[in-house]
Amino acid sequence: MKHLSRYRRHRAAAPLLLIIALLGIGTTFNVASATIKSTPNTFSRSAAIDEGKQIFLKGCSSCHGLNAEGGAIAPSLIGVGAASVDFQVGTGRMPMADMSTQAARKAPVYDARETAALAAYVASLAPGPAIPGDEVLNYERDGNTAEGGELFRNNCAMCHNFAGQGGALTQGKYAPTLMGVEPKYIYEALITGPQSMPVFSDKTLTPEEKLSVIKWIKAAEAEPNLGGATMGRIGPVTEGLLTWVLGLGLLIAVAVWLTTKAR
């Protein structure tokens, strides 16, 4: 150790020790948090329900009631099922940031494990729609794009617009854009009917038809802008704006230039 202690007052010693310490802490944290992440595979159903209940009591019960029975400002959650919780909490709509006209999509407050626990707790209160698994959501295999488009125009376009860009509803409510929404959440919205949206039961739209709709939405999302800049895919309003601002604007600028007297 003597040859090491010779360097203890070296200029590089302090920074080097700091780096070693930081690396140590970082590694320990990474290993520890990795262990936490791996727990959902192992934690049991009843443990999840218990954990979900604790989260519910802390984060949800002030509006939805201590037993999820609902209240003056929030509906009962008994029987809404795991799919509803997964949609509302997973997309960040619940817990609501403010009591405005409609809960907007935002960064989720609870992580995947907590959301799963909440879903398990609410599902334990009464039977309801379950979260669709990956096997159910195989829209690439089970869906048909053209048929999905026709179903979309029949059932969805009147609120969500012809290209799934969203649209206005009454009194400040709106149908949100469907671009960038995960297939799981589209499916869950269809079977649970969040906010102003109606429920599309398996009798209205069969599971295959739901997958076709999802496949069409994904195709619309991936479709390149075939005619150039789209200005939002919301129809002629932006086209008219561009006509006046850019089209006529440029032409008038040229006319002014052409009639300027030479100096």
Place this chain on the structure above:
Amino acid sequence: MTTAEKRLGTVANYVDERTGAAGWMKKSLTKVFPDHWSFMLGEVCMYSFVILLLSGTFLTLWFDPSQREVVYEGVYEPLKGLKMSAAYASTLDISFEVRGGLLMRQIHHWAANIFMAAIVAHLLRVFFTGAFRKPREFNWILGILLVTLGLVEGLFGYSLPDDLLSGTGLRITSAIIQAIPLVGTYISFFLFGGAFPGVGFIPRIFTLHVLLIPGAFLAVITIHVMLVWYQKHTQFPGPGKTEKNVVGQPILPVYMAKAGGFFFIVFGITAFLGAVASINPIWLYGPYNPGQISAGSQPDWYMGWLDGLVRMAPPLETHAFGHTISWNILIPALIVPGILFTGMALYPFIESWITGDKREHHLLDRPRNVPNRTALGVMSITFVLISLINGGNDIFATVFDLSINQIMWFSRIAIFILPPLAFVITKRLCLSLQRADRDLVLHGRETGRLVRMPSGEFVEVHEEITPQERWTLTSHEQQPALELSETDSRGVRRPGGFKNKIRVRLSKAHAVSVPKVTAQELKEIEHH
């Protein structure tokens, strides 16, 4: 003379001996056109019309104007295997399989939008400068006819592809036709060849869109331009410009070069838009099906204000003797535009009745010098803008996080309050501008340069404006209000007393002005 000149002379002589064109050409080619950017708006209309003819002809080569049902087997995957009309399928083919087809479609549609925008801008220029006054009243009416033709032609044009959006527009068109009392349902049946959507409408409007209306356009545009040629172009007031002359460039060579170049610039800008900006992406809308509708279904901008009026109308209906009268459609979609367009067409005659001015006018008004007319114009623009905003109420609601109901209620109230308010504000602004002109003539331009006088006083130096500027600011005439006595020279009461009373009151309102600087006042100033 060089050889080239000799050769040209021989050719010219050959043509002249056979057509006698030399005399006319000599006169016409030296014809003078005044220069102002706003005089080129009409040219934009004409050039976009030429672009529309060229690109439209291209589209007819592939378009199949039929409502026959076909199964789509083209290249656009998301619609493959769907049943649709041949019109829609052929428009998809033009977009995806005809070389340059999508570009041509987009050029055609952008040109149509620019055509209508330029027509409106041109109309406003003519209105605000008083270019419609005698002897140009007929040409004004022809202009109103062209706007109306343009609205119908545009509606038919974007209805042809038979996509979901255009079908929605036709549904409303049929509803408006049905709202005509008594005969509406019959007319709708005849036009659509049965109950909506029928099978006959698309082929019928195709013939109107590519043959009848463009023919009418060509005829009216020709007369419109020939009248300008014959009556000569108006000019803004200025030194050397009178009611009896035209100051500007002769048509050859400078004006011709500019106008010819401008055509290519208009074509270039339209083609640029067609190349970089998507318009009417019918493949996204899907084929028309009366059971379907999309959120945010709007017509093109020039129809948007009508849509907005219909959207703000409260649900009023009368049922009597087995008939339904839908006031909620009849008033906003037929009666209000009817009044607006009739009023617009008759305006030159109304104004000359009010002012009693029956003289010819070739010098334009500066808008501020006729406050009443300018205010009326701004009032109309305000009316149309509110309607237009309400026409896009669902888009505005989502983009600006508003409630569609609030926008509708705002429009319902604002449509009655804001236009009169705009009238009053504009009139005051015009009078203020007149006052500013008066100050400018009397006291010159403020230079911001402060000078200390020997007495210790600080004064700002005013710079006198040039005689040319002074002329421009003072050459206009300020017509006094009409005075109509209620009795004639023999003391007998004249007929039409009530009418005259209205006329006198309107004339008084029309003649309100800040007195312009007189020669006398200027002389006094010079003595200071």
